[in-house]
Amino acid sequence: MRTSYGRLVRAVLLAFAVIGLPGAPACADGEAKLLAPSGILRVGIYPGSPTSMVSDAAGKPHGLAYDLGGELAKRLGVHVDYVRFQRVADIVTAIHDRQVDFTVTNATPARANDVSFSQPVLAIELGYLVPANSPVGRVEDIDKPGIKIGVTKGSTSERTLPARFKNATIVPAESVKVAIAMFGRGEIDLYATNKPTLFEMSDQMPGARVLDGNWGLEHMAIAIPKGREDALPLLNSFVTDEQSSGALDTIQQQAGLRGAAKATRE
Template structure:
């Protein structure tokens, strides 16, 4: 009787495993695509403080990008290596040297030729910082002859504004810090960036204000180099799962960004 029970239990376990385990070749392809060197190299863009932050005391990386990278590595059963960058443009450029396996970037047509993106896991506003006494009241007012806009080269808002502006002039800098310095020294009329850091600046400087509306909504997604289809499929499913389980929303809350909009899972 004991042998019979054990046999039934063993059969039930075998059926469960066979029903849930993916074919070995699919698992192998996924690992090869996402962690070709046996580890997951995740590009972390510290130029976007909504997605990634450094602990001021320890210098350790934190934020939703870090949380998602670690969770993905855990699901794949491989170690994670965080590859730091100061701006999104640097992340995109580093793809040429095969510096990372997954990244956290704004979706943009200019990037879609070399990067496969998941569905968006967050939506962030792109808007302007202007002097408190500026006549510019709305985002549409900024696109005027003679208006100079500071922007980090290669950022999502640089790419978008490069396509959409008809009159204003973009003044590109190496990074957001340099663009902010131009604004502080009154060398540009507006600073384009995501809303959260601009709001932080305005709270600390009474001579500046953030426009109430935005010039774009920026979908933030995970991405990986094109040409790795098994990994891309897995990554899309991973992001869907992380959104539907509440993992993404919780990670934003833990990192002090509870107001970020997390889009629903795509049907």
């Protein structure tokens, strides 16, 4: 009897030890129900930016939101569903409305009113893109009458830049793809957003270049719906693991993400 009882105790202790191991599915069961209540992690992405989703030469998708969403789904033991939008502002709205469970975006105070954020994933520079043969050669050349600065509709750039420029005109674009076409029609003279997106745009515009310097930093973080804050410790642990293991570096390389800096906690 004592031997059987001892074996039973050891089996129970072993079971608890396994449950407590980092990354064990049972450990994240409660968070999985919070973060993906449908049993599927719905990841909001928009094409054209390495911070969200781009495709490589073989057509395989990569990106900060795309790959981190897939990795988190694996950790939670749930399936992933990528939900496409035209721009990031639409994703933030969808998260607020609980139509999407996850994305990675700039953690601004304005967006924090609508969604909850993890600790910073990484920081990226904000900059300007000019087309080939542009008369704008440096930042000091921008704020002049007649200069048209393109920004993504609903973006941080659209909210921030009007106060910075008194003479140039801010022109919203529906998406990055639309902005590239606007350059061709002469509707904008430069484009302002994060540098990873600008470098991606410049690859599609021969002779285009990203101006030196930056006008600020975006602090990219995981965004989830309000009311799911109990899962933030797991999300923060996930972010730390991705940073320290080198997985985040691999994601950046695969997505061709340029203009990034290490995240710092405020």
